[in-house]
Amino acid sequence: MKIKRISNGTSGKIGICIIRWVVFALIAFVVLMPVYWIFISSITPPGELFKSPIEYLPKHPSLESYQFLVSHVGLLEKIRNTIIIIGVTLIVGTFICILGAYGFYRFRDRKGVNLAFLFIVATMLIPEVVTARPLYEFMRKVGLFDTYPGLIILYISSIVPFTILILRGFVGGIPVVLEEAAAIDGAGFWQRMRYIILPLMKPAIATVCIINFISCLNNFFTPLYYSNHIQVLSVAIVQLPLRDNMYGVPWDLTSAMGWIILMPIILFVAIFEKQIMDGIMAGGVKA
């Protein structure tokens, strides 16, 4: 924003203004065009889906695909499961990650703690898909396969490394002096946590929550492989009915399903846009 002041002269200002709007339009176009195209696919009846050239304003828009999904894919149950699993994951996961991040940073000079931190970072390097099969066997052996606790454990586990990394960096930004002053005033650990650390970390917590919310909602592999009965929204994408030759996956329904998942995210981001951006901008994500 300061760069703007460097240039001088009115003509230069207008020029820059034009460039700005061109850049703006270009970015918006590249980002939104495919999304819009997926949207119009979802409101076009299957018989008219493929047209060349593309009709960017569908002639006969219909909500057929959405109606189909609502009545035949068990959306309500999937939404309920998704809310339970992601809700518990975010609450419990964020809580233990805050504690962990705080512990890892404040006690980083202790060898054991530091080693534990390195362990967390190292596990980040494990490609989840490639260890999926033994993990599947393991979950069955310990009786957690196809259960809510099992799925929640896996979801939390998947968000731990990145969350810890971000939050730990943030704890580093909180001056120790604040805590020391509170400690002298007789504040115990939990009090310091509650009145000093948590309020200061609010933006960072908001940021990891939104990032984790999105990545959990899109997590397709975990619910697909580690459960049979318990199904969540993302899995519905691969459960759409086949066309009669048993091989064709219906694009009209797939695009509609994509939007059903995208909708809550867009709403969430639109409503909490300010908080999220403040969180990110406050340096919450220094990775």
Next chain:
Amino acid sequence: MYRSKSKAMALLPWLLVLPVVILRAFTTIYPVTKTIRDSFFDIRLLAGKNVFCGFENYIRMFHDPKVLISIQFTVIFVFVSMFFHITLGVLLAMALNMKFKGQRFLRTIVLIPWAMPSVVAGMAAKWAFNNDYGLINDLIRRIVPSFQYNWLIYRGSARAAVIAVDLWKDLPFFAILVLSNLQFISGDLYEAAKVDGASARQCFTKITLPLIAKGVATLCIPFTLWRLTSFDLVYSMTSGGPGEDTALIAYRITTEAFTNLNIGYASAMAVVLFLIMMAFSLINMRITGSKKFET
């Protein structure tokens, strides 16, 4: 009384970090151990085979044309994609940092591609690059009406298409994270530079770049790792085709492990991938780590 309290204080760090450590250990130690063990066995479930074979899987891997081609593409994918993540990501971040009316709107919408489920994005991309009905060629044809090209049937263009979709989906997220780094640069620096008569370009190369370089380098770790293990895009967009030209190594491993049930072989590839990721992270941390905790 005091004693017991200090004892509790000694335990405190462990109370804090143990929940996450135990949770991670619970979900990783067994699978990793098992994967390492399996990598030394010739396990082919469909052929009913399960015998110790030493390093055979590891040796075979480097003679298997399918694996070699996926290593080749993975390297290209990671380098090209990360190159554009960094260059375009910094540019996009600066665009998002411009102060004007559309700024908030722009910052919000750029996250949409990232939030799109990748299976849907992959299927959409398969259609989008279709010559007859796809979005891409349709847009091009509005400018060049006679344009005909099928992106997904040639090695080069299919690979370019996969990388383009990856960038469309992930670049905005990267840019938002770079943006948060940009926010830390104090305006006074630019003021001072201006007083000294620096041009806009000099401001960029002398102030902006050096100050965000470390942040960007740190961001590169998770983003590169995600690329190395990425398979869902290819899975739904090209299934590795044409031929095996766009089969990323993670996709190859998934296919061997889940479809072909060559468990031992898949495990060996997984171990190699893990080692590569480890090496990469160590190198990256060496480079960035020397100046760590400066800010």
Next chain:
Amino acid sequence: MKRRTGRMLSLALSAGMALGCGAVPAMAESTEASGDYDLTLYSIQTTDPEFKDWLSDVESGTGLKINVIAAPTDSDTRQQKVTTMLSTGDSSVDIIEINDEMSTTFKNSGWLEGLNDTVMTDDVRDKFAKGYVDQMITNVDGQVIGVPSYTGYLAFWVNQQIMDEVGIKSIDTKDDFMKYMEAVSGNGRFGYGGSWEKTYVFNEIAQFVNMFGGDYYDWTNPHNKEAMEFLHELVQKGYTSLDQLPDKYEQMNPKAIDGKYGCWFMWGTGTDYANADMLGDDKIHMAMVPSFAEDGSRSIFTDSWSYVLNAASEHKDAAVKFLQYMTGKDGMEASYKYFDRYPARADLAEEIVPDSNPVKKMYAEYAKECNVQGRPMLPQTMEFISAMGTIFQSYMRDEISIDDFLSQAQGYVEEYQ
């Protein structure tokens, strides 16, 4: 303010913990509920609009209470999921619906229960198409492992509007076929269209090999070479397009509907064409497969999905009851009525399907005039299919020569056998 947010947060956190703990027993109960069912079915049909009606018919017909789990319909995902379940001895599902790719993969693995003594007894087995049962769902010990749930053909489809335009009445021989190719192709239109995605194209490779009288398992056979060179020639002469290399059926069908293809092979009864109002004797319809061989013989592939019994199942009695029902008239009728699945038993198809259904006539002709076969598959089916698809694509793109293609194909046959 700070105090309040702090309190709120800790409140939320403790509530979350409580919820997390409380949720455990509550949820355990709900999954346990599957104990009330007699049997669990892993089905790809659950999202079909008429699935519920089908299920209630089947439940009242068998007297079983059936618990249903939705299986992925996307082919890769489904294959991986079912493979993982069976190979790890997962007993949480009893009956699974699997396609030919999976039945040939699993039939000799011991993961599926043999049904000779219980369901597919000699008299029942004889009612099904023998060639299909022997090739696709009978294991090395002679045990039949599945109950076919329908009959489908890789039918030959033509666009009548194009045929009328170029004035060709029927495509019966290789000469007719080539004349048609020449007349139709040009200006963005192609005589022949295909789905040449690497895991789909083997259908067509094998179809042409059979049409030329070759043998898919023997690539030293000169007819195989002839068939492949024929396809290559179609590409070279512009009679078919390389654009179809990434196409699956869902990409091919819109092109067929738009009149870009003169003829093609496809499974099913043409719902996509019907949706676009392009199905009918004067538009797009099935036709007899042309004969390319000197002796005038015709070949066609049949496919099916089979209900199979998980060997690890703990509810085998109920499962057998279910499977027995599926081999009979009521089971076949329910599939036809609700899912439009053409009955797998020819004798029942005669009874169930009304003569007004155009598919009936065509399918009867296919069964009468063609050599009906299951598709060529080996134990490591998916690996084999995708390996063949890969080299086929390379050959069509002129990256390898015909001789390379043949020797590699032969190598794969030997490797995966």
